[in-house]
Amino acid sequence: MNAVVDILISASFWAAVIRIASPLILATMGELICERAGVLNLGIEGIMVIGAFAGWMAVYQGLPLWGGVAVAMAAGMLFGLLHSTLTVPFGLSQHVVGLGVTLLATSSASFAYRLMLPEVTSPPKIAPFQPLHVPGLSDLPWLGEALSQTALTWAAFAMAGLVAFMLYRTPLGLAVRAVGENPAAVEAQGLSVTGLRMGAVIAGSGLMAVGGAFLTLSAFSSFFFEMVNGRGWICIALVVFGAWRPGKAVLGAILFAAFDALQIRLQQTPLGAALPYQLFLALPFILSILALILMSRRAEVPAALMVPYNKGER
Amino acid sequence: MRLEAIANPSAVRRLGLPALALVLTMGVAMALALVAGANPLAVLGQIATGALGSKLAILETLNRATPLIFTGLAVAVAFRAKLWNIGAEAQLYAGAIVAVVLGTGALGSPLVLPVSAAVAMLAGALLLLGPVLLKTRLGVDEVVTTLLLNFIMLLFVSYLLEGPMKDPGGMGWPKSTPLIPEARLPRIVEGLRLHWGFALAILAAVVVWVIQTRTTLGFEIRAVGQNPEAARFAGMPVNAVLVKTALLSGGLAALAGWSEVAGLKGHLSSDLSPGFGYTGIIVAMLALLHPLGVILTAIFVAGIFVGSDAMSRAAGVPTYIADMLMATALLFMVLAILLTRVRVVRG
Numbered sequence: 001m002n003a004v005v006d007i008l009i010s011a012s013f014w015a016a017v018i019r020i021a022s023p024l025i026l027a028t029m030g031e032l033i034c035e036r037a038g039v040l041n042l043g044i045e046g047i048m049v050i051g052a053f054a055g056w057m058a059v060y061q062g063l064p065l066w067g068g069v070a071v072a073m074a075a076g077m078l079f080g081l082l083h084s085t086l087t088v089p090f091g092l093s094q095h096v097v098g099l100g101v102t103l104l105a106t107s108s109a110s111f112a113y114r115l116m117l118p119e120v121t122s123p124p125k126i127a128p129f130q131p132l133h134v135p136g137l138s139d140l141p142w143l144g145e146a147l148s149q150t151a152l153t154w155a156a157f158a159m160a161g162l163v164a165f166m167l168y169r170t171p172l173g174l175a176v177r178a179v180g181e182n183p184a185a186v187e188a189q190g191l192s193v194t195g196l197r198m199g200a201v202i203a204g205s206g207l208m209a210v211g212g213a214f215l216t217l218s219a220f221s222s223f224f225f226e227m228v229n230g231r232g233w234i235c236i237a238l239v240v241f242g243a244w245r246p247g248k249a250v251l252g253a254i255l256f257a258a259f260d261a262l263q264i265r266l267q268q269t270p271l272g273a274a275l276p277y278q279l280f281l282a283l284p285f286i287l288s289i290l291a292l293i294l295m296s297r298r299a300e301v302p303a304a305l306m307v308p309y310n311k312g313e314r
Numbered sequence: 315m316r317l318e319a320i321a322n323p324s325a326v327r328r329l330g331l332p333a334l335a336l337v338l339t340m341g342v343a344m345a346l347a348l349v350a351g352a353n354p355l356a357v358l359g360q361i362a363t364g365a366l367g368s369k370l371a372i373l374e375t376l377n378r379a380t381p382l383i384f385t386g387l388a389v390a391v392a393f394r395a396k397l398w399n400i401g402a403e404a405q406l407y408a409g410a411i412v413a414v415v416l417g418t419g420a421l422g423s424p425l426v427l428p429v430s431a432a433v434a435m436l437a438g439a440l441l442l443l444g445p446v447l448l449k450t451r452l453g454v455d456e457v458v459t460t461l462l463l464n465f466i467m468l469l470f471v472s473y474l475l476e477g478p479m480k481d482p483g484g485m486g487w488p489k490s491t492p493l494i495p496e497a498r499l500p501r502i503v504e505g506l507r508l509h510w511g512f513a514l515a516i517l518a519a520v521v522v523w524v525i526q527t528r529t530t531l532g533f534e535i536r537a538v539g540q541n542p543e544a545a546r547f548a549g550m551p552v553n554a555v556l557v558k559t560a561l562l563s564g565g566l567a568a569l570a571g572w573s574e575v576a577g578l579k580g581h582l583s584s585d586l587s588p589g590f591g592y593t594g595i596i597v598a599m600l601a602l603l604h605p606l607g608v609i610l611t612a613i614f615v616a617g618i619f620v621g622s623d624a625m626s627r628a629a630g631v632p633t634y635i636a637d638m639l640m641a642t643a644l645l646f647m648v649l650a651i652l653l654t655r656v657r658v659v660r661g
Contacts (some may be wrong), residue, residue, distance in 0.1 A: 040456065082645075089315055092648050095398050095457060099595055100644045107637030114632035115350055184527045194315075229463045236458050278473040285469075292459065296452035311316040 003269045004262070011145035019148055021250075021257035022175040023048075023157040023214040026271035028235040028242070028249050029163045030076075035239055036167065038180035038304040039198030042098025043083045044100050044208050044233030046105030047076045051209025053109035056216035056223040057116065059126045062238030064161055068217055068247040069152070076209020077202045079105050081140035084264055091308030101233070110225060128221040157250075159207065164246035176200050183309040193309045208232070230285060237288035252291070260284055317656040328654045332602075335646035342642045343635065350631040355564040357629050364624025367616030373508050373626070377578060379609075379616035381406070381516035381587065384570035385524050385594025386608040392563040394526070394603050396538045399554055401445065402567035403536065403591025404467035405438035409568030411471070412437050413575035414479060414490045414582045417497030426497045431572055438568025439561040441467075446560040450553040464591065471584050473515030479582065490582040499577035503594065511573030515609075519564060525562070535559055598646045602651065615640060 005263050027048055034041040055072030059065055079101055086097045129150035138144045167173035174194055174244075179186045183193040184286070211231075216223050238256065242249025263280040266272045272280065320327070343361075344354030365375050385402040392399035399405075416430035445463065448454040475488040482491070499510045526532035534555045537545040571589055575582055581583045597615050601607030622636035 008440045035419035035633060047613045086645065086649060090649060090652060091317065092652055096595075096599060096648055097645065099400065099592075100641055103596070104645065106640060107634050107641055110634040111346070111632050111638055118630070118632075153466075155347070207448065230462070233458060233461045233465075237462070240458075242453075276473045276477060278469040282466045285465045288462050289459055292454045293448060293452060296448070 003271070004266070007262060007265045011142045013147055013265065014146040016261040016264075017254060017257045018146070018153060019257075020154040020260050021253045022149075023155045023211040023219070024231065024235055024238060024253040024257060025160050025211075025250055026214060026240045027232060028207045028253055029041065029160055030204040030209075031235050031239050032209065032242070032244060032246060032249055033149035033163065033176070033204035033207070034201050035305055036180045036244060036302055037197045038302055038307065038309075039084065039087055039197055039201050040098065040236075040306050041080075041099030041201060041204060042093045042095060042203065042236070043079055043105065044098075044235060045228060046102030046157060047205050047208040048212030048215075048228045048232045049109045050075050050105040051212030052216045052227060053113060053212075053223050054209070055128075055213030056126060057112070059217065060124060065127075065129055067272060069213055072209045072217075073206040076207040076212075079209075080202040080205025081183030083205065086199040087308070088197045088201070090249050091310055094306050102142070103266055113223065122233065123224065125222045126217070127219040128216075128258075142223060143237075150218045152214050156211075158213070160246055160250045165206075165311045167246065177302075180304050181308075183304055187309075187311065193311075197309075207226050208235075211235075234284060234288050240297050240301075241291040243295065243298060244302060245300075256284065256287065256291075259287055259307050295312075315658050315660060318659045319656050320654075321355035323654050331650040331654050332647060335650035336643065338646050339643040343639050346635050346638065347417050347547075347629075347631055350635075352629045352631050357625055357631055360625035360628050361618065361621035363621070365621030368509075369554065373506060375613060375617045375620045376508055376512055378579070379612040380501075380509075380512045380515050381574050381590045381592055382597050382612035382616055383512075383609055384520060384573065385567050385590050386566035386597030387515075387605055388563045388565075388604040389520055389598035390572075390601065390605055390608055391522060391526075391535070391566065393539075393598060395535045395556060395559040396542070397446065397449075397461055397559050397563070398455075398457045399442060399445075399560070399563050399567075400457055400595070401463050401591070402563075402594045403443060403462070403587060405441050405564045406563075406571035406574075406587050406591050407467050407471050408437040408441045408571065409480075410571030410575045410582050410586055412473065412568070413497070414452075414493065417493040417576060418491050419494055421497075423496035424453050426494075427499070428613055429575070429578070430497065431569065431571055434568045434572035435565035438564040438566075438571075440561070440564070442560045442564030443557065444555055446492065450556055456531065471582070475582065475584055481581065483525045488553035488584055492544035492581045493634075494577065496608065497576060498580060507614045509573070509577035511577035514569070514573060518569065518624045519605045519609050520568070522562075526605060531555070531558060567594070570594075593640065596640045599644055600647055 029043060031041055031044055045188055051072040054075035055068040058071035059068035083097060083101045087094050117255045129152050131148040132151050137147060167177060175191055179196045187193050212228060215227055238249055238252045241252040263283045267280050269276055341359060347354040347357035364371060366372055388402045412434040413430055416433060417426060421429055444461040445456045448459055449456045475490060479490040480487050502508050502513060534550055538552050538555045542552050575655055593615060597608055597612045600611040607611055618639060619636045622633050626633035634643060
């Protein structure tokens with residue numbers, strides 16, 4: 001028990017929590033925007049992969065780090081365009097299209113990787129984002145170490161605030177939320193349901209891709225095929241856990257990251273040595289399922305989620 | 315734009331559009347070959363000969379199709395009831411684990427094959443039962459739970475292979491102890507590398523087809539899939555139908571892993587399935603969820619994968635072209651099927 005307390009009060013633990021939460025926050029915000037507009041985006045896992053790959057490859061080819069972020073976002077938006085074209089005007093099954101987009105984006109990344117680096121056995125490294133020095137803040141004891149984070153992490157948290165502001169304080173956000181609850185009413189207001197939903201999916205997919213790019217540009221400095229490893233599916237669970245609200249979803253991501261950071265550290269304790277390490281690795285997925293069960297009774301799901309809208313019907 | 319239902323779609327429309335989807339996929343294949351700096355027509359030819367060009371190639375394609383028929387059927391059965399089982403990968407491994415547990419000496423001939431097949435199906439069925447009960451009782455989306463279970467199952471397999479199931483003679487490779495000869499599925503024809511799992515897969519497709527077309531359950535599955543509210547109003551036990559569907563679907567997916575271990579590999583390793591569970595979704599959708607169609611589309615998809623491996627060695631186009639083509643075919647196909655029923659009008 002003392003070992004756990006020691007971990008929980010260490011600044012390096014909280015630095016890891018914030019770091020692990022960052023890509024989850026970005027991708028969860030992306031999924032949340034899609035779902036608030038009424039579209040479930042199961043392309044998230046693949047879009048994170050293509051974002052991780054495209055951002056990394058762009059930087060490897062000589063673009064600056066923020067250029068890599070922009071390329072990742074553009075790649076994600078492209079797959080968002082594909083997803084939303086099929087699911088919004090054509091109203092195709094969001095389950096099937098989402099899985100198709102995940103398969104296509106993942107295999108595109110693998111194909112492009114092999115095409116551009118046919119000979120390499122281990123992927124080349126890039127110089128990733130470095131922790132920002134914030135005058136005043138960085139010199140504080142404990143807090144300075146916990147908040148020693150890259151610009152992309154600060155951007156992730158700022159983005160969550162921006163998404164919350166956009167959804168709840170702007171006319172556009174009101175329209176996006178309305179289109180996920182009652183699209184017919186939005187159409188009656190003279191707004192385009194198709195345009196709002198497609199825009200939300202494209203913008204959301206861009207954020208998911210940046211979440212993926214965080215892994216290569218800020219966390220690991222290299223690209224591996226299996227690096228997203230289910231994070232996208234976990235983000236879908238986080239949206240449910242956060243009851244489709246940005247603030248609660250961020251808290252969920254932090255809670256989740258805390259468990260993840262804790263399990264990594266517990267593996268190095270006597271308790272960790274006694275248990276199979278696979279149990280620790282499975283913990284995030286088990287927690288996600290538990291979170292879904294815990295939140296299942298609450299009826300806050302957008303009313304028109306997964307309901308395609310066809311003008312002139314009903 | 316908006317969509318308008320077509321009252322009586324013509325035969326040209328119903329057959330031509332899916333065919334067009336496949337032609338467009340071939341177009342994408344040629345474009346990708348060009349991007350990779352290869353001759354597009356040569357690449358298509360090499361994929362075809364790699365899949366079907368020799369007796370060895372055909373047998374390899376049929377072997378690869380075997381697990382895909384099982385997972386394709388699992389998905390087709392579930393999707394017909396709008397039960398989104400994306401967990402065929404985990405259920406496959408559940409079947410594979412049972413094949414090892416019962417096939418390494420716990421049971422002897424002649425019991426071992428039928429018993430381990432039955433227990434494997436039970437294990438896969440039970441694995442899907444959890445997510446389905448969560449769906450029917452608590453309204454938890456089964457897509458996410460079945461997806462998450464895939465990751466948990468792979469870690470469990472990794473644990474088994476490094477712990478209780480580890481092959482002492484494995485030279486450090488994480489693989490299980492090999493099956494006893496009595497627990498192996500024999501070859502259909504002596505000397506040809508094709509095991510009875512393939513025949514079993516065909517049989518399973520026929521059984522599923524009979525269930526869907528000749529039994530009350532099949533009728534109920536369709537009704538629940540088309541309109542659960544109407545089915546409930548008509549007095550159908552919707553949740554019970556979903557549970558039965560899940561048991562069938564999970565059992566079928568488990569047979570994929572069981573037959574790979576008992577028929578092809580003879581042991582369990584963590585690379586037993588290169589995503590057969592996910593590819594099963596493509597197989598099922600290309601077959602329009604028809605169980606007999608699954609046989610054909612599984613062989614087609616297996617051929618693309620086997621042929622792409624061969625082509626990649628010869629032409630240098632990355633073998634991942636196969637995954638891209640299958641995802642593309644899936645998306646084209648769902649759009650083509652929609653457009654057989656509706657037309658796009660302005661306004």
